[in-house]
Amino acid sequence: MASLKELSKKEELFTGGHRLCAGCGAGIIARQVMIACEKPVVVANATGCLEVASTIFPYTAWRVPWFHSAFENAAASISGIETAYNALKKKGKVKEDINFIAFGGDGGTYDIGLQALSGAMERGHRILYICYNNEAYMNTGVQRSSATPKGASTTTAPSGKKSTGKMQMRKDLSAIMVAHNIPYVAQTTLSFQNDLISKVQKALSVNGPSFMNIMQPCRLGWIYPPEDTVRMGRLAADTCIWPIYEVTNGIYKLNYKPKEKKPITEWLKTQGRFKHLFSVGNEDIIKQLQEEVDKNWEKILSLCNEKA
Amino acid sequence: MKVAKTGNEAMAEAMRQINPDVVAAYPITPATEIVMIFSQFVADGLVDTEYVAVESEHSAMSACIGASAAGARVMTSTSSQGLALMYEMLYIAAGLRLPIVIGEVNRALSAPINIHGDHSDTMGARDSGWIQIFSENSQEAYDSMIQAILISERAKLPVMVTTDGFIISHCLEVIDMIPDSDVKRFIGEYKPERFLLDIKKPYTLGAIDLQDYYFEHKMQEAEAMKNSKKIIMDVAAEFNKSFGREYGFFEKYKLDDADIAIVCLGSAAGTTKVVVDELRAKGIKAGLLKPRVFRPFPYKEIASELSKVKAISVLDRSDTYSAYAGPVFTEITSALYSSNIQIPVNNYIYGLGGRDIGIADITKVFEELVGISKTKKVERLIGYIGVRE
Numbered sequence: 001m002a003s004l005k006e007l008s009k010k011e012e013l014f015t016g017g018h019r020l021c022a023g024c025g026a027g028i029i030a031r032q033v034m035i036a037c038e039k040p041v042v043v044a045n046a047t048g049c050l051e052v053a054s055t056i057f058p059y060t061a062w063r064v065p066w067f068h069s070a071f072e073n074a075a076a077s078i079s080g081i082e083t084a085y086n087a088l089k090k091k092g093k094v095k096e097d098i099n100f101i102a103f104g105g106d107g108g109t110y111d112i113g114l115q116a117l118s119g120a121m122e123r124g125h126r127i128l129y130i131c132y133n134n135e136a137y138m139n140t141g142v143q144r145s146s147a148t149p150k151g152a153s154t155t156t157a158p159s160g161k162k163s164t165g166k167m168q169m170r171k172d173l174s175a176i177m178v179a180h181n182i183p184y185v186a187q188t189t190l191s192f193q194n195d196l197i198s199k200v201q202k203a204l205s206v207n208g209p210s211f212m213n214i215m216q217p218c219r220l221g222w223i224y225p226p227e228d229t230v231r232m233g234r235l236a237a238d239t240c241i242w243p244i245y246e247v248t249n250g251i252y253k254l255n256y257k258p259k260e261k262k263p264i265t266e267w268l269k270t271q272g273r274f275k276h277l278f279s280v281g282n283e284d285i286i287k288q289l290q291e292e293v294d295k296n297w298e299k300i301l302s303l304c305n306e307k308a
Numbered sequence: 309m310k311v312a313k314t315g316n317e318a319m320a321e322a323m324r325q326i327n328p329d330v331v332a333a334y335p336i337t338p339a340t341e342i343v344m345i346f347s348q349f350v351a352d353g354l355v356d357t358e359y360v361a362v363e364s365e366h367s368a369m370s371a372c373i374g375a376s377a378a379g380a381r382v383m384t385s386t387s388s389q390g391l392a393l394m395y396e397m398l399y400i401a402a403g404l405r406l407p408i409v410i411g412e413v414n415r416a417l418s419a420p421i422n423i424h425g426d427h428s429d430t431m432g433a434r435d436s437g438w439i440q441i442f443s444e445n446s447q448e449a450y451d452s453m454i455q456a457i458l459i460s461e462r463a464k465l466p467v468m469v470t471t472d473g474f475i476i477s478h479c480l481e482v483i484d485m486i487p488d489s490d491v492k493r494f495i496g497e498y499k500p501e502r503f504l505l506d507i508k509k510p511y512t513l514g515a516i517d518l519q520d521y522y523f524e525h526k527m528q529e530a531e532a533m534k535n536s537k538k539i540i541m542d543v544a545a546e547f548n549k550s551f552g553r554e555y556g557f558f559e560k561y562k563l564d565d566a567d568i569a570i571v572c573l574g575s576a577a578g579t580t581k582v583v584v585d586e587l588r589a590k591g592i593k594a595g596l597l598k599p600r601v602f603r604p605f606p607y608k609e610i611a612s613e614l615s616k617v618k619a620i621s622v623l624d625r626s627d628t629y630s631a632y633a634g635p636v637f638t639e640i641t642s643a644l645y646s647s648n649i650q651i652p653v654n655n656y657i658y659g660l661g662g663r664d665i666g667i668a669d670i671t672k673v674f675e676e677l678v679g680i681s682k683t684k685k686v687e688r689l690i691g692y693i694g695v696r697e
Contacts (some may be wrong), residue, residue: 011681040507041505042378042504043504044374045514052516053514055512055514055515055516055517056515057515057516057517057518058514058515058519058521059365060515062510062512064510065504065506065507065510065511065513066507066510066511066512066513066514067375067377067504067512067513067514068371068395068513068514068515069370069374069400069404070397070400073366073397075368076362076366076367076371077334077371077373077374078374078376079360079362079367079370079371079374080330080332080360080370080372080373080375080376080377080378080382081374081375081377081378081504081505082334082372082378083330083360083371083374084329084330084358084374084375084376084378084379084380084382084505085376085378086358087329087330087356087358087375087380088329088378088379088505089355090358091329091354091356091369092360092380093379094505094507096507098505098507113504115363115364116363116364116366116367116370118363118369119362119363120367123361123362127650139608147644163497181430196412201497228492250310251318270535272663277431
């Protein structure tokens with residue numbers, strides 16, 4: 001991989017002037033992904049923050065062919081585009097080698113779009129699906145998703161006198177994608193640029209579907225100062241809330257191991273969505289969350305053949 | 309070439325001859341055969357099509373939309389719940405002005421679940437921005453599928469060509485097929501003005517369109533539907549010139565000197581023709597107007613054709629559950645009203661869930677019309693045929 005300094009000299013395919021929030025991680029992810037692209041690329045977007053904020057007609061932040069049709073179908077849309085490519089390439093109507101990337105938030109990916117995603121992965125289209133995972137439906141105003149962690153307060157699972165926020169643990173979508181036996185699955189966050197960019201390049205080089213689950217800190221929904229976005233991503237990795245790993249043809253590899261695994265309270269206390277967990281009587285939720293993180297981290301270490 | 313084909317086989321054969329770049333489809337009774345037969349064409353190398361066996365109709369239409377936006381000639385097939393699951397995407401296909409053709413086999417909607425033919429599914433999509441063409445038989449379905457490709461690409465609007473579930477889809481009829489090479493020449497090559505895979509001219513398709521542009525874009529879509537009327541007639545004329553079969557917005561059967569007329573779509577029109585002949589033999593001047601193109605709705609042309617009859621019955625193979633009338637009735641009466649034509653009209657809902665409609669049923673409707681034509685009074689505005697009340 002070229003250095004970030006060299007890559008930064010490339011023409012930006014995702015440009016400034018979009019209307020994402022100050023400190024939004026989705027824009028950082030889109031920019032890093034587009035910098036990673038070495039071949040011409042067509043992008044499909046699920047309905048969501050990235051879509052609404054980057055393409056307000058008649059403006060667009062995209063210097064590549066970009067497509068959006070609905071919320072739950074980015075994977076099906078990119079399937080159709082990639083299939084058209086195969087048909088037109090065969091007939092000589094398209095000459096270039098083209099890569100295909102779909103972006104969806106955790107709403108469009110974990111929940112409403114899961115069926116379309118599973119279908120596209122099973123069919124083996126040569127596409128990269130990127131979930132910019134901010135752990136709730138941020139575009140509609142911070143509603144819980146199946147990616148929302150237990151204990152987080154959202155507008156449809158708010159904390160209150162008789163509630164500690166979301167009751168359920170989040171589901172492990174990366175594992176579900178691994179279970180599709182696709183050539184490449186990876187988790188990362190926007191705070192590890194080299195890792196993110198090299199993973200995009202690996203994903204685009206495989207002959208088949210690939211999936212990246214990129215944790216995207218959201219200053220609005222998580223409630224933290226906008227300048228802390230990149231710091232938040234690093235903290236997610238250092239607390240092992242969000243393990244950084246990849247699975248190539250079924251083989252797991254750990255890409256980041258914190259020197260010192262930080263306790264989950266370091267993570268929780270930085271964000272307004274977890275504030276209520278520090279009230280007297282909610283200690284058990286924090287304990288459960290720590291146990292869950294530990295269990296998952298042990299599992300990932302074991303899958304990656306790493307020692308604790 | 310005269311061959312015996314079911315409606316589904318006829319649609320699948322049309323798709324083979326059209327040889328689209330991409331077909332993305334999901335099976336559903338009674339349209340399943342269309343994609344089964346077509347998949348075999350793909351497996352046997354009889355077409356160049358890339359076939360995507362998607363996991364739902366929602367994804368079928370989503371993939372068709374993506375492929376069409378990417379620059380491919382795209383077709384699919386569905387029915388009933390499948391069309392209903394596509395509903396969100398139907399509006400998007402039309403709104404993005406993408407030429408996609410569906411072979412749609414009309415079937416009842418759940419609940420209760422039922423697999424047989426009525427028009428509830430297609431009528432539910434009547435305001436989705438799709439051109440809708442109904443077929444009386446396999447021949448019409450076959451011919452309309454071929455015309456639909458040109459109509460959709462010229463109008464930049466999606467088109468659904470429909471048959472009636474089982475009644476046409478599974479009924480073996482002799483059809484006159486056009487040689488492959490003639491179909492190929494007739495439809496020509498698809499050359500989109502712009503497409504996503506034209507990598508040197510990147511553009512954003514599907515942007516968010518707020519208060520200051522949305523209305524203009526929807527107005528353009530409405531204009532496109534108006535403009536499609538001429539395109540539909542032009543394509544029909546070209547088809548007639550090439551293959552000698554005449555099509556238009558509707559078919560008139562002994563209507564010009566008729567005193568009483570039935571208006572109905574699809575397979576029931578065939579039965580109605582038999583009754584018209586029987587009544588004519590008895591000296592009763594009965595006639596039929598069979599709309600073929602329901603969207604765009606040729607309201608002026610239909611009103612003008614119906615202006616000389618004394619009484620009309622509109623038969624609807626679906627209900628609107630509006631405590632009023634069926635969808636065809638409201639369109640026909642509104643067309644007459646806006647043309648200042650005052651004729652007594654009644655409405656019959658028939659054939660829901662595949663309930664048969666026979667010669668005796670339609671004879672009864674005409675007999676009632678004879679009375680209405682004399683009294684000029686409609687005693688019962690909306691009735692039901694062949695249902696236990």
